[in-house]
Amino acid sequence: MNWVEMKVRGLREEAEGILGVELCAVKGDALPFSWTPGAHVDLQLAGGLVRQYSLTNLADEGCIRLAIKREPRSRGGSQWLHEQLRLGARIQVGVPRNLFALQPGTGPVVLMAAGIGVTPLLAMYRACRAQQRPVQFYYFSRSLAHSAFLAELHAQPDVSLFSGLSSADIAAQLPQLLANRQPGSQLYSCGPQGFMACVAEQATAAGWPSTAQHREHFNAPLQAPELPTTHQVPTVQLVLAKSAKQVLVNAGETLVAAAARVGVTIATSCGMGMCGACMCPVLSGEIDHRDQYLSDAERQSGRWILPCVSACSGEELVLDL
């Protein structure tokens, strides 16, 4: 991960419980990176936490803009940002990465956002508007007070805002929104896992091919505060071959945390088994894959593990670390 020190240039309340953050280069000059709609950045927070947030703006603005939801169960991620971030503060920002890119072309785009899932889709919406590409943006939120970017989105003919609907009501709305797919249309959804699963199910039922459906797997886990736990029983011996170290993995502990106890740092980013930053070579051991990153072939090879979430189902796991 390449890190860049940036300065907090703006803070604002985008909606109830959503903090808008504008970050610029420390000396106010041009940013040393670019990005495409759907990209996210990693932020280094207090206590060594790293959290990912989608970029809501386009790269030509000379700054990055984020919208951070305060998670009710936050143990230091969004809570720290909401309570401690100040204008002028410096923060380490990872170079943007895009795991949810808007497909190039001129075909129609349908965007489905729920809650804080609006963030990457807002960047896509802005890009489509800038390119005069046909777009329909459906945005579901808990209430109007919880709806971010209302001033921009309100009254746009290609934006439909829905607030205060139950999950059942949203599910009932989707079939008509997804009906009559235009040739070449691409569908992008972002929000809680249940919402995205519902969109996928309804889109498939309405005839959207899987190749035309794109989901931001990151967003709900992106801002989820709880670290996953892996081993429930402390019987796994983790061997770090190159470092000539070994450690017994505690119940509820990740392999990353166990390795850290004997001084071996495994670089992580999402901490959720989604980004691949922690991918490690395995020399031996039975792997209990719990990530969403490896391909089926990589899993079956038994040669790779994502130790931020995955576990060992045998008694010993040997990593080439």
Ligand code: FES
């Ligand atoms: S840190 Fe992202 S997959 Fe492990």
